[in-house]
Amino acid sequence: MRSRTTVRNGIGMLASVLLLFLTTLPLAAQTTGQVAGRITNANTGEPLGGAQIVIQGTTAGTMANPQGRYLLLNVPVGTHTIEVTRLGFALQSMQVTVGAGETAVADFALRTEAINLDELVVTGTAGSARRREIGNTVGVITSDDLEAQPITSVTDVLQGRTAGLTVTSMGGNAGSGSEIMLRGVNTLGGPGGNRPLIYVDGVRMETSYYGDSGEANTRAGSFDNLDPNTIERIEIIKGAAATTLYGTEAAGGVIQVFTKSGGGGAARWTFSTSQGFSEIGHVGPKEDPTGLHMNDCSMDPGCPESGSWLRKGYVQQYDFAVQGGTDVPYFFSANVEDQRGNIEPQGATTMSLRGNFRFEPFNGFSIRSNNMFTRRDITFVPDGNNAEGLILNVMRWERDYSPGHDDSAVLGMNLRQQIDHFITGINIQWSPSASMNHRLNVGLDYQSADYTEERPWGFFYKPEGDRQNDLELDRNITADYAGSWTTDLRVPFLGSDLSSNLSWGAQYYDEFSWGVYGFGENFAGPGEKLVESGTYTEANESWVRTASGGFFLQEQFGWNDRFFVTLGARWDGFSTFGENFGLAFYPKAQAAYTISDHNFWPGWWETMKLRFALGESGRAPAPFASNRTWTADAGDDGQPGLILSELGNEDVGPERTREIEGGFEASLFEGRLSLDFTYFHQQTRDALLRLDRPASIGTEQAILTNLGKVENVGFEFTANASLVTTSDISFDLGGTFYHGNDEVVSLGPVTDERLQGRPVSALFGDCVTNPDAMDERPNFEDCYLGTPRPTTTFGITPRLTFFGNLTLEGLGEYQGGHIKQNGTARQNIRRRFYAPCQDVIDAVYADRANEANYTAAELAKCSYRDANYGPWTMAGDFFRIRSLALSYRMPESLIPSSISGMTLRLQGRNLWYWTKEYNHDPETHGYTGPTGGWYSTSREYYGLPIPRVFMFSATVNF
Template sequence: MLAGFRFRVPGALRTMLGAFLTALLLVVPSLGAQQGGTITGRVTDVGSGQPIPAVQVFIAALDINGLTQQNGRYLIQNVPAGTHTVSVARIGYRTADQQITIGGGQTVEQNFGLTEQALQLDEIIVTGTSGGAARRAIGNVVTTVDVAGIVQDAAISNFQDLLAARSPGIQFTRLSGNVGTSSPIKIRGVGSFNLNANPLIYVDGVRVNNNSAAGPNLGFGAGVNVLDDFNPQDIESIEIIKGPAAASLYGTEASAGVIQIITKRGAEGAPQFNVTVRQGTNFMTDPAGKVGDQYYCPASFFAHDAACRTEASLVKYNMYDESNRYIADGYFPWGSKELFQNGYVQSYNADVSGGTNTLRYFLSGNYENEEGVVYYNTDETFRLRGNVSAFFGGNFSLDLSTGFVDGYTRYANPAGGAGGVWTDILAASGFFLDRVTAFDSPYGNPRLGGYYNHLPSDVADITASRDYSRFTGSVTLKHTEGDWFSQQLILGIDKAWDINNNLYPVENGPVPESVSALGVTTWGNVYAETLNGEMVYSRPNEGNVTFDYSLNVDYELNDQLSFNTAGGIQYFTETRETFSGQGSGFASPLSRTINQLSTYTTPGYSLIANKALGYYVQERVSWNDRVFVTASMRFDDNSTFGRLAGVRKYPNVSGAWVISEESFWNVGFLDSFRFRGAWGKAGRQPSATAGINTFVVMPGPGGTSGIRASSPGNPAIEPEVSTELELGFEFAALDERLSGEFTHYNRIDRKALLSEAIPSSFGFPGSTQKNLGRIDNWGWEARLSMRILETDAFSFDLDVSADHTMNEIKKLGTTGGYSTRAIGQPYPNHATDDRVLSAFWYTVDSGADLTCPRTGPAGTAVCDRANAFGDRISAMCDSGVTLAPAGVIARAADGTLNAVDAAAAQFALDQYGVMQGGTPQPCGEIPNVNLFAGPAFATYVFTVAPRISLLDNSLQIFALAEGQYGRTSRDDLTDWGHHRFHNSIVSRLEDNALWEYGDQLGDDYVKQLYDADFWRIREIGARYNLPESLAGTMGASRASVSLSARNLFTPYRKVDDIYGARLADPEYGRPTETGSGNYWEMPGTASISMTLRVTF
């Protein structure tokens, strides 16, 4: 029965079940269609190709949103099937939209590229304002340098690479070919005669050492800018404010501007690892061409030989080529195949960042080893950074920033007073080359072989080095209450330990095998210091401590009017403790330490401390978030002020108006337009001892010690004070394809410090510093950015900028002037003692009456002179036009002075100076009147930066060019060839009257000054972002490779030579205001680097 049992469903139930199953089959697909899909992708910067974190990704119609992680990726889930508009937005970038069609359960990948907003009005600026403010509210120009983007493209070795040609108004004084050295930074020219013109430097809110003359003596002094201690790979951005109108809140020492370095921070998300490897080379472009043609007389080594009076009788040579021949022949030992090598550059950088919503971190390590064009010039650096951010309960945050650097540099030009390899080449004498005058001949010189003072191997035996360590750290505690109250406390330290060393080992004197076979038996020392050995040793330790507290209160009166009230107090201390020693007498050529000296002659110790206390108040009024007016007052006291000076006050008033957001604005092609203006004061402090009397120890009777007066102080000394008015505007047009800014500034630098002699009866020798001078500065800055073409396959962007700066000396007090200091002239400038302006040539057989005196043009009496060969030459000189105002005695109408007026006339000439344009006079009768030649800084600077993007922005091709105009420069080394060693053609033939009269009258400047206008390609290269599939084969999420070159081409130079002597480089000079003294220097080098960046 059971086996035959069958369960039977009644007919009605069967019908109902069938209907239910049929309905279910129809409903299931509908339910699948209603299941949500997923949209994912990456958001990157169009310009740099780098991921952008914290971007809002949303579908406005569905109220669905998400945020990108630090790797730029986003994920939006449960998106209903259909077609939707996905938007991405982030402050500082233009919003992007894309329509996406998605099916149920489907995953769609959509990547976005964001373009930075042209004006970025809502970007928060932290420099020059209390607590930070949106750019729209700031009345002065603020330059933001996107360092993180720059280092993705180009190889950056120092801050000159990073900032040169990237911001209008910023100049560097020289381009150095000595690895490990750099240049001071000048912002909007020079406003002081004596004091440091470097801007203040801040790192994450902490003031750090801004010394641009650190390191050992390299002939002109020290040439290291300690700003280069910091790793560019660790920096997110740099903010620059350029003058007193913007820097009032920083008080004393801020008149030269402020540079704020903002280092990288972690972001919420999984750990992200970045590895960067850079390989490259430093080299000198066409070194033989930079040396140029040199000449010698094969008949004699004497300067003027009758056998060599024509160009045909002279023989050309090039000491760089001769050096390579010497190296190949083994004449002297050398560490590379040619005199100048391709210096190997290697850099390795690794960092990791990430975190949660309560704790974020950024950790990095960096190693770099860079070689110069001479094999012994090296710079090795190791750096660490650790930044941690913690958030507590939504109201408190703590930022910890730490950085450490340890390095060692050996410099190319080690001798303090005798120059280096480049000097010995340029001042060479071809007559003593071994192929011209055999080493074993009576006039042979096997010890120098034609070089000036030393063989290159002699230079390499000397050492100038800097061994340095540095720690910079800060803690920033922030507290907020809602959106109306915030306060911030910053505590920081910057501590550096250096060891500077100039080492001259004993020259042991073995005769090299290359010349010993010629019968040479002695090999004497060529440095006086190497006869017994000498060392100059110093250990400067510098420390800065910063305390900075600020408070901000926001209050909205109504929907239109709001207020921000702020105040703060800042305390800063700076100490520099230096132990130094100098001595001679090493026991052996192996002796290398100072304790091995037999004569310890000059021990030294100094401790210099500076303390500054300042506090400020600030009020900002905002109308409709479009019109802003800000007023502030800073009060400063400083230990360098004289006891009678009192507290200094630095007021500031600024305003901004985003007029394009007004309802009446109806300029269709202009998307945004903002007016801004600022007026303010800032200071520049005197030296630490300027306000006090100083004394030094001296030997006393019976072996005791005594003291004597050293330098008098001025109890009334004050800081120099700069007052600046800055006006400008910014705009974006044509759907932000065109944007730009313009700024005009006018600055008055009052109370400039000058030295004034004091009578001996005062009891102190020398002079004292007084606030006597005044310099006026003015200029303008402009920038224009253009997106000329933009498609998915190709885009072309072009950035251009220009700036102009000029100044004028207005007051010199009672100090008088000299050379580069004369009322009415810019500072610094170049001037000559006897400027030859026009000349004509007479020869013995010309038939002219060559008796002396004779009548010249326009009845002017001239006296013919003869050159070294007895040829008569005559030249007319320009006595110049005095710049003294009417009524100031300068010279009588007939050119004479009576005894009563002589002193007053000389004072007028000294203080006001003269410029070209006087009555021609006999050259031999011209007094030293310091004729103005030109400013020693570029008065106009232009930059051009094109960028091409290809392959959906995966390939970026870029360049950066800079042109400088209006600068008169000085090449001292050409004078050595012209006058001292006669290896130029004009000094051999003496057939140029202009040159000859300058030579005979001792006016070396005639043979040194030149117009230094030029255009240089600062940067050129390309970067390719590898496909994600290819990066994935390395286990990476993305990777890029870039190739870049720096200072590779100089397509234009206004002047190539001075009277036939080749000019090596228009930026070749020492790091001083005038750039003179380049005979201790090495011309700037070029570099090529390839960089691989991988992110895991």
């Protein structure tokens, strides 16, 4: 009886709840409605997917789909202001009235705005700041810039898009890294000393190259571990005038990557795939039909059945992403990429995962978490300056090192690397009031690289074989805090339009690197090996930890929201500073003036901002530069002992770079033309140099000392123009230009008259003093050859759109003003095999008396008796078509209703290049390393050219 009563009561309660739920549905419908519409380009009618739509004064919002359509659900009844924003377009708002259970329609046609002075910028500022408030230039690359480009690595993203940013590839090996440089050279520390700092969502990333593929003449770089499809935007600041608040180590500039976030309500799914191939065209001089036997090896032992060492490398990519959320915005993505190289067994496979989310426990307080994991597996082939290298042995033909001239024997070497990279960060924002903001950012960058190099038992170069296994770990911790307080100041003679923004903060960075290196050789027989399988083994271990910390203070005054003055300073401590040095002090001062806000300014010139910035940053001395160090050694009878290794310098401090930057940003003719000009002057004092000490002090090692002075001067210019704008067709053309020159001003007591007044990267070599003489051997003397660093670059980005959904766009880049040394030509001539010089080579080899028929300059270049690097130093100028892409956005009428958008693309990369003099790939060079020197960057030496890439991709949005 009791159980029946319980059942009846339960059924009654369930019925009551169900009845209550059903009766509240109409009530909910009576108190809410929805807003729908479409976002388009006002000039072309092209749909603007990715536009952000929010209800003013609330957190409710969504994002437009690829067709530009949006839907806001559960909007309270009444009148609301809808705001729409999108990068590159002016903010637009509209009032709508929402009725109960009804759908209000609000369509927006956004006007392009090439220069948006209200755009928020984060990099180089104490917090976020509007562009109108900043006195330095900031380069921005958005996801729109990347969408249609055939990008196989993140460094592809940077090439040719920002004035003053130069990217140089290491070569055509799959997985090869690249050198990144901003505004040329301002240090004596070699190529590695000029690398910019890189931050990912506020977490600093270690950017040194992974070891150790010296056998492959290349290195993989950590920047390429990022998935380009997850990038929302990249901000670039290029010098000390902008990087002061980043302190020591930021003199080379800062690149900050911001990844995508969620929001916009319901989940939006994206799947994309790319399929294609890479190929290498004709190798070497056009006079050689065999392409130095790389393209045609049919007469060579060991040649593949195809008759060429080169193959098409299959490339495939798969990307999956989902984003959405209102209370907890989220973004998750997964990427898999496989890139086969152009020589068997070369290749690289990448798997990447990302998860970002944000939530607000209460109003004014938000927590954001950004997380990434990437694994890369790379297989190299022996390359470059390497007696076991495939390229060297093939190109030298019968003067190679391979047994019986069978160059396939070198491919028995196993060169592999596995890289794991994990980045995680927590960002906390707290705004206790409208005038105060606090930000705390803590993050971890963890990387590991496992490198294996093995010559199997029976390998021609080492018959008993050997194995090397290197494991490297990098653990880097970033922690920074920044606070700001904004208020209005009342100054009688200025009125009430004076604002103040006081900012303060501190940063801590801890870097730990550990490595263990094992080597074993002379195996007893074939089969799988361990290092310990060798009859001779050795092992090494190393670890280095450095820490830095600093704090800053900044005050910004603004008048009438058009004139801003910023004063600030940073104080820095660094574990590699000498004990007697103390803290480094870096001041900054900026001014920004939007003169176009005055009534007298002409209407056709809608935006004109003048800016000026002065600031200082630094570059820390190397670890142990200030410490006296000792090396363990064995004395008599094997007794342990110590030998003085480094004397150390207790007074050593950072290099100090001071930069002055000035320029303007302008927009004319309703945004159809935008201009950005910057002049900069950098001066580096206390440049670090090694000063020799007498051997009588107990060591022959020079000590690192602050001695030198370097100057670097140049200018940058960016222009974007909408040349044709109709409802059916639009044509936009963008361009960037950079020119800069650096100079060694002083080396202190280190006297080298050759370098004074020359570029930091100046190269010297043999020049012929009797070039026109006949019947004479060449006379050589040491002379200045030039600089391997491009002093002039420009990029061009045309974009042509038909009917709002068919787009053709490209990217071309020129680099010039530098030199390139053809090491392949010089070495092949010494071995009497190089087509452009074959007539001279054969004549002199047949009878040395024939030398009388040639000038000394011709002999210095083409005679196997005289060929030298000086005569084979040529202008390195080149122009390259970086990318070309044709995109088609499918009309809504042609796709199923379950799909919100579909885009098809045909893409090509590195399609063609022109060189002024050089007859090999103009960008190929070997690994430079942190101390590799400028000769490494200037000399091509049996490197694999950069391949062309052709891709077809499809992107589907749900």
